[in-house]
Amino acid sequence: MTTIFDKSEEGKKGTTFKEESLSELTPEEGLDDGLLRSDELELPEVSKPELIRHYTELSKKNYGVDDGLYPLGSCTMKHNPKSMEDMAKDSRFQNHHPLASEDLVQGNLELMYELGEMLKSISGMAGITLQPAAGAHGELTGMLMIRKYHDDNGELDRRREILLPDSSHGTNPASAAVAGFNAVEVKSNEEGTVDLEQLKSAVGESTAGIMLTVPNTLGIFETDIVEIAKIVHDAGGLCYFDGANLNAFLGRVRPGDIGMDITHFNLHKTFSTPHGGGGPGAGPVAVKQKLVSYLPVPTVEKSEDGYEFDYDKSRSIGKVNSFSGPYGVMVKAYSYIKALGDEGLREVSGNAVLNANYLKEKLKDTYEVAYQGLCKHEFVLSGSGVGEGVKTVDIAKRLLDYGYHPPTVYFPLIVKEALMVEPTETETREALDEFAEAMNSIAEEASENPDLLHESPKTTPVGRLDETKAAREPVLRWRKEGKK
Amino acid sequence: MDFIPNTDSGRREMLEDIGVNSLEELFSDIPDNLKVERGLVGEEAETELELKESVKEIADRNEKPGDRVNLIGAGLYDHFIPSVVSHVTGRSEFYSAYTPYQAEISQGTLTWMFEFQTEIAELTGMDIANSSIYDGGSAAAEAVLMAQEYLGKDKVIVSETLNPRYKEVIKTYLPLEEKQVIELGTRDGRVDRIQLDNILSSEDSIAGLVLQSPNYLGIVEDLEGLKEVLDDSFLIVSSNPISLGLLEPPGSFGADIVVGEGQPLGNPINFGGPLLGLFATRKDYLRYLPGRVSGKTVDRDGNEGYVMALQTREQHIKRERATSNICTNQALNALAATVYLATLGPSGLKSLAKINWDKSHYLADKLTDLEGIELSWNQPFFNEFAIEVPGDPCEIWEKMKENGIDLLHPDKLEESGWEDRLLVAVTEKIKKDEMDHFVRLMRNEVE
Numbered sequence: 042m043t044t045i046f047d048k049s050e051e052g053k054k055g056t057t058f059k060e061e062s063l064s065e066l067t068p069e070e071g072l073d074d075g076l077l078r079s080d081e082l083e084l085p086e087v088s089k090p091e092l093i094r095h096y097t098e099l100s101k102k103n104y105g106v107d108d109g110l111y112p113l114g115s116c117t118m119k120h121n122p123k124s125m126e127d128m129a130k131d132s133r134f135q136n137h138h139p140l141a142s143e144d145l146v147q148g149n150l151e152l153m154y155e156l157g158e159m160l161k162s163i164s165g166m167a168g169i170t171l172q173p174a175a176g177a178h179g180e181l182t183g184m185l186m187i188r189k190y191h192d193d194n195g196e197l198d199r200r201r202e203i204l205l206p207d208s209s210h211g212t213n214p215a216s217a218a219v220a221g222f223n224a225v226e227v228k229s230n231e232e233g234t235v236d237l238e239q240l241k242s243a244v245g246e247s248t249a250g251i252m253l254t255v256p257n258t259l260g261i262f263e264t265d266i267v268e269i270a271k272i273v274h275d276a277g278g279l280c281y282f283d284g285a286n287l288n289a290f291l292g293r294v295r296p297g298d299i300g301m302d303i304t305h306f307n308l309h310k311t312f313s314t315p316h317g318g319g320g321p322g323a324g325p326v327a328v329k330q331k332l333v334s335y336l337p338v339p340t341v342e343k344s345e346d347g348y349e350f351d352y353d354k355s356r357s358i359g360k361v362n363s364f365s366g367p368y369g370v371m372v373k374a375y376s377y378i379k380a381l382g383d384e385g386l387r388e389v390s391g392n393a394v395l396n397a398n399y400l401k402e403k404l405k406d407t408y409e410v411a412y413q414g415l416c417k418h419e420f421v422l423s424g425s426g427v428g429e430g431v432k433t434v435d436i437a438k439r440l441l442d443y444g445y446h447p448p449t450v451y452f453p454l455i456v457k458e459a460l461m462v463e464p465t466e467t468e469t470r471e472a473l474d475e476f477a478e479a480m481n482s483i484a485e486e487a488s489e490n491p492d493l494l495h496e497s498p499k500t501t502p503v504g505r506l507d508e509t510k511a512a513r514e515p516v517l518r519w520r521k522e523g524k525k
Numbered sequence: 526m527d528f529i530p531n532t533d534s535g536r537r538e539m540l541e542d543i544g545v546n547s548l549e550e551l552f553s554d555i556p557d558n559l560k561v562e563r564g565l566v567g568e569e570a571e572t573e574l575e576l577k578e579s580v581k582e583i584a585d586r587n588e589k590p591g592d593r594v595n596l597i598g599a600g601l602y603d604h605f606i607p608s609v610v611s612h613v614t615g616r617s618e619f620y621s622a623y624t625p626y627q628a629e630i631s632q633g634t635l636t637w638m639f640e641f642q643t644e645i646a647e648l649t650g651m652d653i654a655n656s657s658i659y660d661g662g663s664a665a666a667e668a669v670l671m672a673q674e675y676l677g678k679d680k681v682i683v684s685e686t687l688n689p690r691y692k693e694v695i696k697t698y699l700p701l702e703e704k705q706v707i708e709l710g711t712r713d714g715r716v717d718r719i720q721l722d723n724i725l726s727s728e729d730s731i732a733g734l735v736l737q738s739p740n741y742l743g744i745v746e747d748l749e750g751l752k753e754v755l756d757d758s759f760l761i762v763s764s765n766p767i768s769l770g771l772l773e774p775p776g777s778f779g780a781d782i783v784v785g786e787g788q789p790l791g792n793p794i795n796f797g798g799p800l801l802g803l804f805a806t807r808k809d810y811l812r813y814l815p816g817r818v819s820g821k822t823v824d825r826d827g828n829e830g831y832v833m834a835l836q837t838r839e840q841h842i843k844r845e846r847a848t849s850n851i852c853t854n855q856a857l858n859a860l861a862a863t864v865y866l867a868t869l870g871p872s873g874l875k876s877l878a879k880i881n882w883d884k885s886h887y888l889a890d891k892l893t894d895l896e897g898i899e900l901s902w903n904q905p906f907f908n909e910f911a912i913e914v915p916g917d918p919c920e921i922w923e924k925m926k927e928n929g930i931d932l933l934h935p936d937k938l939e940e941s942g943w944e945d946r947l948l949v950a951v952t953e954k955i956k957k958d959e960m961d962h963f964v965r966l967m968r969n970e971v972e
Contacts, residue, residue: 042636044868055868056607058876063957064886068771068879071886072905075749078773082871083647085640086876089609092868094638095611103633105621115625120528121621124573130611132583138597138798141931145593148586149796159566174659174799175853177840188700213839215850219670221700224845262555283800292565293552299559302807309853313528315617317857318634319624319817320657324853337697359697363600363662363690363786364797370717376580379571383564385526391548392529392536398551399539415545441629451627452841469530470539501629503830511822511834515811517653518643 042102042503045095046519049085053090084520100113102502103318110468110476112400114419114461115210115258115447117288117310122356122380125313125373127485134372139364143349146338149289149368150348153341156375159328162302163378163386164284165297168333171325171371172362176285177212179305179324180252183281184220186303186335188248191280193356200277206235208258208453210283224250229455230410233259235269235291244276253301254283258453258461260397260416262290262510270300279303279332287311287466288416292386302329311389312374323370325361392417392466398475400464403477407484412455419463421456428487428494433458435494436483438505442498443479527573535633576741579886593665593929594959596635599741599937600661600688601797602789604767604877605954606865612728613864618821624817624853628832634856635831638819641863647705647867648769649783651805652778655816657855658802662694664765665735667804667849668782669695669814672733672759672791674848675813680731681704682724684716685941686740689762709734714744714902725754733781733891735761739768741941742948743885743909744902752779766790766803766862766908770878782806788800801858812838815849848856875952881908884960885951890966892949897971901946909950911943914971918947 053079067076087095103113111118129135137146143512157169173179183201184203202225203217204311211504214224227243230236232258251273255263263269268279282296288311308314316322328336338357339350350365381389396419401420411421424433437460438446449461464473486493498504531539536548545551562601563902571579595603614620618633625631637654642910645654658664681699683692696706709806710717716736725731734755738746745768752760753828762775764785775783787801788794806814813836820834835866840847868875870907885908892898897915914921935944951960 042632044636044640045645045863046640049870054870054873055609056870058873058880058953060876060879060883061957062883064883066886066890068882071882072745073747076745076747076773076905078769079777080650082770082874084644084869084871084874086870086872087865087867089868092609094865096864097616099633099636100613100616100618101633102620102630102636102739103622104627104630105618107621111623112533112615113626116623117658118623120527121617124577125619126615126923128580131581131584132591133587133589135793135795136591136595136603137587137796138595138601138603138794138931140597140599140933141595141935142926145926145931145946146796148583150969151586152583156619159849162565162567165561172698174663174855175851177852178659178663181850185697185700211844211847212840212850214851215847216841218845219698219846219850223544226919245606264554264556269782290552290555293560294555295561295565298561307853315620315853315857316623317620318622318631318860319856320854322853323859337847344829357702360690360693361697362798363660363688363800365693367798367800368796371795371800372580376576378566379526379568379579380573380576382568382570383566386528386565386572388526391551392531394551395531395543395548397537398543398545402543406931409803415551420886436628441627446623446630447627466529466531470535471859471931498538502564502632502822503629503828504826506628506824506830507822508834508836511820511832512837514836516821517639517811517818518646519639519832 045085045087048087048091048095051086051244053088055084055087055089058323091457104142104201109444110472111446112448112462112464114447114463115285117465118464119313119465120467121313121315122377125376128376129369134153147347150341152375153371154343154348157341157376160306160325164327165295166304166327166337169325169327169328170336171327171366172337174323174362174367175322176305176307176324177216178361179326180212181219181302182326182361183305183336184216184222187279188220189335189356189358191334193251199246201246204243204251208233208455209252209254210285213252213283232364233257233261233455237265237268240269240272244272248270248273248276248278250279250281252281252283254286256289256299256417257287259412259421261412261417262417265388266299276461279325289390290436291390293390300321302332308374310372313377314370314373321367321370341367346520391467396464396466396468400462400477401475404480407481419451419461421453423456423463424458424460427484428491431487431491431494433460436460439494439497440479442500445476541772552677562581571941591594593931594955594963595931596949596951597933598930599933599948600786601794602950603794603954604789604952604953606791607868609868610861610864614861617922618858619846619860627835628830635819637860637863639821642818642861644863644866645803645805648766649764650773651783652808653811654805655814655818657859658804658816658851659855660802662691664802664804665691666695666698667785668761669699669733669735671813671815672761675780675810676732676757678730678732680707682709682731682734683708683725684709684736685711686742687735687737688716688741689941691763692938692965710818714742715746722754727780733761736762737763739765739907742911743756743906744904746908748775767878768879770874772881787862791864792861796897799855801855801862809842811850814838815856816851880953885910886954888951888960892967895968895971908952909948911946911948913946918945924970930963
């Protein structure tokens, strides 16, 4: 793949600035020898038309949710409304400094406050921070609050364990570890839900809390959640709710009502803000009353004089973001909730669950379904058993030739050769039918001509890439020929 | 609902295929007493037209930024952004894609990530860079965690002139009682080298020193010799990437990790986010690097292509033993930076850095010509500087605000004990007549 560096030619440039020399002092005079840049910067040298052609060409080698179905389990790849992209670009939103005088940015503060209030109401919580920049950042924020809570109660020395079902997202144990906890795995039962007996034997004096994902990664609602919360609370621990799968019950169930103490939202999943090819996201964290004073500062509050940043949180864990959070993402999520209204929130989860169950119905005769009952917003299939020597990765790569982004593969780890499918509510029945048809054809191909799958993809800009080589001989940057 | 294509009749047929009677029945596995029946946000849906009007009303309750002169920096800078940047980031093949897990249909993302890593490594004078961290503060915190992990040492020295918000994020990330943050003071606006020597000789288990250049007061630090006194301990430098068009990069002074806020590279300030954490390091530390990286490889036919490399460091494989918990990053902001640096090129970036230098020095000269105003420290600065003013700086701040000029409130300098000063940032967007107007207003205040 040609990079912009390969297209670079000395003397070309895409943007010109006019130097004025207003000051009497030049940088050459004002900076000691050692401070002035001495090397020739190796940045691309291209004109604007070449630049636009290059990035347009690259964009065509990508696949976004605007290109087609993107059934990536646990990622909630739904339509990103264009109106929200436009609204977030308003210069009165984009160009203010977060340290500007608060009376000049009342609109921004109002939007943040109102978004916070809506998210609190949606989750059944008492307080919120909008600072975290992503889901995992929210998890870390939650873990640090749990840590400080036990510290204030003089129990941190012994409460060093966070319980995690073996089906949890990889970020959960990593976030617990960054906050200084030991991750303790709790085995799931056959349905992928938490085994209460296992849990009872795992909790104790060393329990700091539990991290739960609901519906779990098999797409099943954790029916015993109130009991789970009670077991953990009785042992003195706190309950963290990973909100990545909120699309499954938006407007229908609230983490705060079912015993959870802390939850994060993925605005870039449930609330339709684009994933950007990996980010930016936003991971606001909402908490019960007993943890409000632990929230990062500043929060946004409403007073008689208007809206303001509030730094007054007696037990605050501090700051997790350099400023007040990813405001541009918040504008989109706020607009999305307003566009849905109360009914729309329920329609989102209703249709997400409908689409998932419908698609599961279309696939259950060809692929082994990890759990037979009703699913929520996603379900897990196994790729094993469709053809001699055919693996899930082969099915996924063959799907590329059918023009689809594949489901999440090899997760959850508790299902052999897992394919985790989340169609979302923004897909049509026809699109689901066509996808099911493709999946079923692939299953046929797998038994008749497995090599077709092993050799796929054939229609993509590159074939199957050698990841082992990339790890063994890492080449992580462009170098001019002949330069080390 | 504009975003949900299913119709009533379609839904009925789908429910029939599934074998249930209603949407509600799909939720029958959830005990009724756990469900909420009432509306949660108390709102009717707004149409696109209504929504645009109501959101515009909120925007109207902000002052119009174009009507004011913004001299606030403090880590975020209002630079000119060429139109090509938003036209590239506005392509939905980029912005509506997920993390490039399926490399064969993500070559667009993986290729620009590779370009971005190259640009940031070049700019900072380092071997390698990752494809982003959340922001400058979290990048600094991740750098400290990496130094601690690599060296197995627990203490970190943090310069007083590191952005105080970054310092707070580092402290939040390091809550373990055995991990200690040691504050390093300043001498003449720069890192106090004598105090540093004392700390290094009296303390052990130092994982690294974190400092910023240009520092929070705008002053260019002299990094010469720092790595030598730190020895094995990491030299971690936070830099404004635009300044590196002019300044010798930290890599040339032996920095082990260079971090920074990448917002100035083609991203609007956006009331504080989304931002762009930069993270570059030496190749020796590759296996300790946090975050995603794109690496070059080949397909089965030998064609070149890119994949997410070294995923075994990451949380989805390593879980609690990952080098960091980061997953979602700031990809689209990094794409903006990639395009921005490519359109400026080496000469454009150098030119831009010079203009920032030139304008800020012009303003500093004019201000210090006024009776009673002087630079707080007589040290080289880049595009931001601190001044001493006669009288109450808060009153001056208020007066300037009334006249449409926004400065960082002196309270924001309070925790470092610099609240009797004003910090002024200038970018290429500030016009000469705006600076002259500001100087005239200041003259009225001080003379």
